[in-house]
Amino acid sequence: MKDDKTVFGFWIFLMSDAIIFGALFATYAILHGNTFGGPGGKVLFDMPFAFAETIILLASTFTVGLAVMAVNSAKVKKALAWFAVTFVLGATFVTLEIGEFSRFIASGNGPQRSGFLSSYFALVGMHGLHVTLGLLWMVFIMIQVSRRGINKFNLSNLNSLGLFWHFLDIIWIFIFTIVYLMGAIGI
Amino acid sequence: MMSFIFGKLTLSAFEQSPTILAAVSFMGLVGLVVIILLTKHKRWGWLWREWLTTLDHKKIGMMYLVIALIMFFRGGVEALLMRGQQSISVGASTGFLSANHFDQLFSSHGVDMIFFVAMPLIFALFNLIIPLQIGSRDVAFPFLNAMSFWFFAAGAMVFNMSLILGHFAATGWVAYPPLSELAYSPGVGVDYWIWALQLAGVGTLLAGINFLVTIIKMRCPGMTLMKMPLFIWTALATNVMVVFAFPILTATLGLLFLDRFFGMHFFTAGFGGNAMMYVNLFWSWGHPEVYILIMPIFGIFSEVVATFSKKRLFGYASMVYATAAITLLSFTVWLHHFFTMGGGADLNAFFGIATMLIAVPTGVKIFNWIFTMYQGRVRFTLPMYWFFGFIATFTLGGVAGVMMAIPGIDYELHNSLFLVAHFHTMLIGGVMFGLFSGLYYWFPKYTGFKLSEAVGKWSFWCWLIGFFLAFGPLYILGFMGATRRLYHYSASTGWQPLFIVAGIGSLIIAAGFILQIAQMFISYRDRKKNIDLTGGDPWDARTLEWSIPSPVPEYNFAIIPEVHDRDPFWDAKQKGVMATAGRAYEDISVPKNTSIPILMGGLAFVFGFAIVWHIIWLVVAALLGGVTLLAWRLSSVDTERVIPASEVERMDSELRQKIAA
Ligand code: HEM
Numbered sequence: 001m002k003d004d005k006t007v008f009g010f011w012i013f014l015m016s017d018a019i020i021f022g023a024l025f026a027t028y029a030i031l032h033g034n035t036f037g038g039p040g041g042k043v044l045f046d047m048p049f050a051f052a053e054t055i056i057l058l059a060s061t062f063t064v065g066l067a068v069m070a071v072n073s074a075k076v077k078k079a080l081a082w083f084a085v086t087f088v089l090g091a092t093f094v095t096l097e098i099g100e101f102s103r104f105i106a107s108g109n110g111p112q113r114s115g116f117l118s119s120y121f122a123l124v125g126m127h128g129l130h131v132t133l134g135l136l137w138m139v140f141i142m143i144q145v146s147r148r149g150i151n152k153f154n155l156s157n158l159n160s161l162g163l164f165w166h167f168l169d170i171i172w173i174f175i176f177t178i179v180y181l182m183g184a185i186g187i
Numbered sequence: 188m189m190s191f192i193f194g195k196l197t198l199s200a201f202e203q204s205p206t207i208l209a210a211v212s213f214m215g216l217v218g219l220v221v222i223i224l225l226t227k228h229k230r231w232g233w234l235w236r237e238w239l240t241t242l243d244h245k246k247i248g249m250m251y252l253v254i255a256l257i258m259f260f261r262g263g264v265e266a267l268l269m270r271g272q273q274s275i276s277v278g279a280s281t282g283f284l285s286a287n288h289f290d291q292l293f294s295s296h297g298v299d300m301i302f303f304v305a306m307p308l309i310f311a312l313f314n315l316i317i318p319l320q321i322g323s324r325d326v327a328f329p330f331l332n333a334m335s336f337w338f339f340a341a342g343a344m345v346f347n348m349s350l351i352l353g354h355f356a357a358t359g360w361v362a363y364p365p366l367s368e369l370a371y372s373p374g375v376g377v378d379y380w381i382w383a384l385q386l387a388g389v390g391t392l393l394a395g396i397n398f399l400v401t402i403i404k405m406r407c408p409g410m411t412l413m414k415m416p417l418f419i420w421t422a423l424a425t426n427v428m429v430v431f432a433f434p435i436l437t438a439t440l441g442l443l444f445l446d447r448f449f450g451m452h453f454f455t456a457g458f459g460g461n462a463m464m465y466v467n468l469f470w471s472w473g474h475p476e477v478y479i480l481i482m483p484i485f486g487i488f489s490e491v492v493a494t495f496s497k498k499r500l501f502g503y504a505s506m507v508y509a510t511a512a513i514t515l516l517s518f519t520v521w522l523h524h525f526f527t528m529g530g531g532a533d534l535n536a537f538f539g540i541a542t543m544l545i546a547v548p549t550g551v552k553i554f555n556w557i558f559t560m561y562q563g564r565v566r567f568t569l570p571m572y573w574f575f576g577f578i579a580t581f582t583l584g585g586v587a588g589v590m591m592a593i594p595g596i597d598y599e600l601h602n603s604l605f606l607v608a609h610f611h612t613m614l615i616g617g618v619m620f621g622l623f624s625g626l627y628y629w630f631p632k633y634t635g636f637k638l639s640e641a642v643g644k645w646s647f648w649c650w651l652i653g654f655f656l657a658f659g660p661l662y663i664l665g666f667m668g669a670t671r672r673l674y675h676y677s678a679s680t681g682w683q684p685l686f687i688v689a690g691i692g693s694l695i696i697a698a699g700f701i702l703q704i705a706q707m708f709i710s711y712r713d714r715k716k717n718i719d720l721t722g723g724d725p726w727d728a729r730t731l732e733w734s735i736p737s738p739v740p741e742y743n744f745a746i747i748p749e750v751h752d753r754d755p756f757w758d759a760k761q762k763g764v765m766a767t768a769g770r771a772y773e774d775i776s777v778p779k780n781t782s783i784p785i786l787m788g789g790l791a792f793v794f795g796f797a798i799v800w801h802i803i804w805l806v807v808a809a810l811l812g813g814v815t816l817l818a819w820r821l822s823s824v825d826t827e828r829v830i831p832a833s834e835v836e837r838m839d840s841e842l843r844q845k846i847a848a
């Protein structure tokens with residue numbers, strides 16, 4: 001009964017979070033042409049790199065699914081192992097993203113360069129921030145589960161984390177399509 | 188080094204104008220008196236245990252009320268100052284306020300009244316009434332509920348800090364760029380605006396999620412969707428709008444912050460920013476927001492009118508559909524706030540028509556209330572007085588609104604005092620009158636005695652007459668060409684007499700407010716005389732909250748009722764069987780107190796303050812503290828306390844005996 005409420009509440013939270021992303025996507029849609037003499041997406045984006053990021057995040061969404069399945073069949077060790085794999089994948093993703101951001105900034109194309117870059121950094125950075133928070137949450141949960149096992153207090157927490165991760169993956173698919181793919185084609 | 192420790196904060200931040208100094212000293216004095224009283228009566232422990240650390244939705248509701256009352260005082264004083272200034276600042280005289288101070292005043296008045304008066308009053312009522320009306324012992328997430336409140340309180344504190352240190356935004360409550368960008372507003376005013384709204388907004392969003400889940404998941408057995416009281420329907424609609432609209436505000440404030448803090452270019456005039464994008468984002472939150480304010484009022488009146496007409500609400504189903512229609516439409520009209528953007532005739536026509544459409548479901552509601560009264564036994568109590576006042580003003584404001592929905596007319600009236608008159612008609616005659624009606628209606632539920640009617644009626648007439656005197660002239664002034672936010676005007680305009688009338692009107696409103704405060708004291712003094720002899724049902728009402736004793740016990744319902752009718756309590760009274768008859772008592776678990784929410788609120792305040800003044804180390808410290816507290820809460824297991832069934836039975840029968848006596 002209680003979990004029922006928590007998971008439902010978390011869905012609603014995700015929906016409102018999706019609206020924040022919606023606002024950022026709208027911002028990007030409006031500003032992506034406003035390069036103000038600076039480089040546009042076609043010049044900046046490195047497609048193979050973005051594709052690699054995508055694959056890594058997709059893989060992590062698969063492993064987090066396995067982790068949550070293990071949780072629900074009460075296999076603590078297995079769950080912890082899959083969470084660890086997810087963590088490594090997620091951390092790699094964030095590292096790659098930070099790498100990309102710093103390359104842009106180093107070449108003088110930071111978020112202050114143009115309206116386009118402001119909106120790019122805000123949208124992609126917001127996603128990266130979410131992934132980072134998800135990683136922190138994961139660490140916290142792994143510590144709890146390894147100390148206390150799976151109980152009714154952290155079960156809904158674990159399921160919510162799973163949902164959160166899938167949600168971030170979906171957002172990323174949109175980012176990959178709208179920002180990188182369409183940017184590379186020059187739409 | 189100094190700038191590392193203090194950020195942008197320097198001693199000059201303490202320099203304030205005499206008016207503000209007076210306000211701050213007054214606040215300090217009141218604070219001091221409260222501290223002395225608490226110490227003298229040894230009430231600190233009580234305050235901490237019973238209130239500040241509580242997770243009880245009823246007490247949280249009352250704390251919202253307290254903050255709203257204090258902030259209403261502030262907003263009212265600001266209104267009087269503006270009215271005074273505009274009455275005398277003509278021709279050679281420039282009045283008693285500087286232009287910049289006047290600009291801060293209308294900005295903070297608007298923010299204060301919307302975010303820190305109307306919103307907390309609404310969430311106060313949600314907290315006080317929703318669980319009771321749906322036959323529930325609590326909200327879905329009591330801890331989250333306390334967090335919402337303390338985030339909101341932190342926002343209010345950040346907002347008030349701008350009186351003491353630095354200054355507030357001088358940009359209007361909407362803070363349009365490029366004016367609100369660093370280039371044109373280099374001080375901390377806009378930052379105060381951003382973070383006061385951001386913190387309060389996050390609190391509201393969390394509360395919205397909480398009440399949405401509460402209404403969907405926590406209704407008592409038998410209460411199907413179409414048996415929910417109408418107040419619950421409107422609360423549901425309100426919280427749906429909160430959940431969909433407030434994230435847009437969060438994002439928009441975030442982007443403006445990025446512009447100002449990191450020098451990015453979302454809304455700047457150069458570098459490919461787009462200021463109109465801000466205006467669009469702001470109002471895609473802002474228009475739903477005005478419906479977030481008015482929707483609960485529709486619910487309140489649906490309860491009040493049915494109760495005091497001793498009749499079932501007329502056209503319940505059409506009320507539900509009208510509520511849903513308004514909720515949907517509220518997201519499709521935002522552009523009417525800036526027809527003058529120049530989006531073209533087709534765009535303006537679309538949004539103009541969508542706006543006019545909203546009048547249809549709203550009209551349905553008004554007619555339903557009137558039909559509810561038709562052939563009913565209408566009792567002219569205070570809540571009904573406010574209802575009649577509402578009908579008069581709200582209709583006027585609605586007509587003015589539909590006028591401005593015609594883009595051609597709006598081009599003339601945009602940014603004039605006609606607009607100011609229109610939205611105050613909706614906000615005072617609509618939102619505030621409705622909230623007063625609700626507060627008077629539900630007051631005995633929480634205290635066990637009624638408010639004195641005589642003083643209440645005096646205050647009502649002051650408000651109503653004062654309102655028409657204060658805002659009637661503004662409609663005319665708008666037609667005469669007076670724009671809003673004027674700190675000074677030329678004598679040749681001939682506006683001064685009307686401004687003076689408006690000033691007198693605002694004084695009469697102030698008298699109405701003072702009478703309301705007096706009413707509370709008088710009613711408390713005479714509480715024996717005004718006592719509710721029925722012990723819980725002073726108005727012979729219809730819904731579940733009236734079936735339990737007043738003041739409401741901690742667990743709300745000793746036995747969870749089962750309902751079979753839309754007016755379950757009325758139905759039970761008619762049939763002479765209580766909804767709980769023949770059911771056994773059970774163990775009740777209630778959430779234990781915790782100090783985490785108030786500590787979180789404290790950290791949120793520190794965070795807000797530090798980021799306004801760019802004190803980075805403090806920002807980081809507050810964030811780390813927040814994460815620690817959250818982890819602490821997530822790892823605590825022992826969060827509930829159980830009241831055994833026998834104890835519930837004992838308390839319940841004691842209460843019932845007291846009522847019978
Ligand atoms: C109680 C009596 C009130 C009086 C006498 C009053 C008076 C005023 C005045 C003089 C202004 C400035 C008008 C101008 O631009 O020239 C103003 C603006 C405003 N008021 Fe009120 N007001 C009252 C109550 C309220 C309430 C209850 C609300 C909302 C719930 C409210 C919301 C606003 C807003 C949003 C603005 C616009 C601020 C801006 O221009 O940015 N007011 N009011």
Ligand SMILES: [Cu+2]
Nearest residue numbers: 474521523524
């Ligand atoms: Cu609107």
